Amino acid sequence: MADLDSIFSDDWGEDHRSGIVAVVGQPNVGKSTLINAILGQKIAIVTSKPQTTRQRQLGIYTSDDAQILFVDTPGIHKPQTRLGAYMLGVARGALRDADAILWLLDASRAPNEADRRIADLLRQLAANKPIVLALNKSDLLDDDADPSEHFALCDYQCALKTSATKKQGIDQLLEALLPLLPLGPRYYPAEQASDANLRFLAAELIREKVIEHTSDEIPYTVAVEITRFREGAQRTQIEATIFVERDSQKGIIIGKRGAMIKRLGSAARSDLQSLLEVSVRLDLRVKLLRNWRSNEAFMRRLGYASPKRKGD
Ligand SMILES: Nc1nc2c(ncn2[C@@H]2O[C@H](COP(=O)(O)OP(=O)(O)OP(=O)(O)O)[C@@H](O)[C@H]2O)c(=O)[nH]1
Ligand SMILES: [Mg+2]
CATH class of the missing domain: 3.40.50.300 (P-loop containing nucleotide triphosphate hydrolases)
Known part of the structure; x- marks a missing residue:
């Protein structure tokens, strides 16, 4: 022992x-x-x-x-x-x-x-x-x-x-x-590099690809929600929704005959496979959530919410 x-x-x-x-x-x-x-x-x-x-x-x-x-x-x-x-x-x-x-x-x-x-x-x-x-x-x-x-x-x-x-x-x-820094203990295990969970990282990687592949106001108006994250030994299945604020933005992200969303999807899938070290099936959808960046309830739903603190 x-x-x-x-x-x-x-x-x-x-x-x-x-x-x-x-x-x-x-x-x-x-x-x-x-x-x-x-x-x-x-x-x-x-x-x-x-x-x-x-x-x-x-x-x-x-x-x-x-x-x-x-x-x-x-x-x-x-x-x-x-x-x-x-x-x-x-x-x-x-x-x-x-x-x-x-x-x-x-x-x-x-x-x-x-x-x-x-x-x-x-x-x-x-x-x-x-x-x-x-x-x-x-x-x-x-x-x-x-x-x-x-x-x-x-x-x-x-x-x-x-x-x-x-x-x-x-x-x-x-x-x-x-x-x-003050004297103090190790708060996290040595091998842990982040406090973010895989769902969050997956949503972020997809958002990164949208930002990289688009221009003008679109990078600022996009949010990503993971709707399904099912891990398997052979393959992980991820479904995600990309939210935009206007109809025209939806068209741009989908692209001509779906060309843009295909490009985004394959770039994101490749990064997700490296992150998860397993084969990934990724399904993306695009949805309209009009002016979500100015709507407290929508923001909360998309994960942009923090406890209220004095002075904020
Ligand atoms: N040449 C050069 N480019 C850099 C360097 N560091 C970051 N960049 C580039 O600067 C850009 C912004 O990098 P980010 O790390 O996203 O910057 P950030 O400060 O986190 O930006 P926000 O999250 O928008 O606040 C990317 O294109 C990076 O590749 C550097 O040391 N040299
Ligand atoms: Mg940054």
């Missing part, structure tokens, strides 16, 4: 650190890409269009001496719809709950008014919390580019350059974050 020491061999020592790092910034700066790069696996969807992430999602990084709970958040922007307001609420909540803040900036462009509004929000909701500034997309810059304008945005503990797509600056980033 194995002795207790070997059963608990992955136990943490007295100097083990753990805590929550809120990853915030404008839309499209690379927050989700960076979390995937840190974890070495895809737990969050990434697209070339802004406002991809809509919900809070944990990326769990575990090493021998630490566990960092990275909270992926929606990009902070001025909300135009109830959905936008919900997304801002998610980012605000993450700032409040965090032990430390990782503020991602796009190194390839100068800071603007929206960045200054984020600095204000940090002062308001995360005063006294340590901030690490990461100038992401540094691969798009010359080595001698001057980052002083970015670094002047707020008081920070540490500022560094990263490239999430090229996986540069990741170790330095982890080294900078670690001492900012």
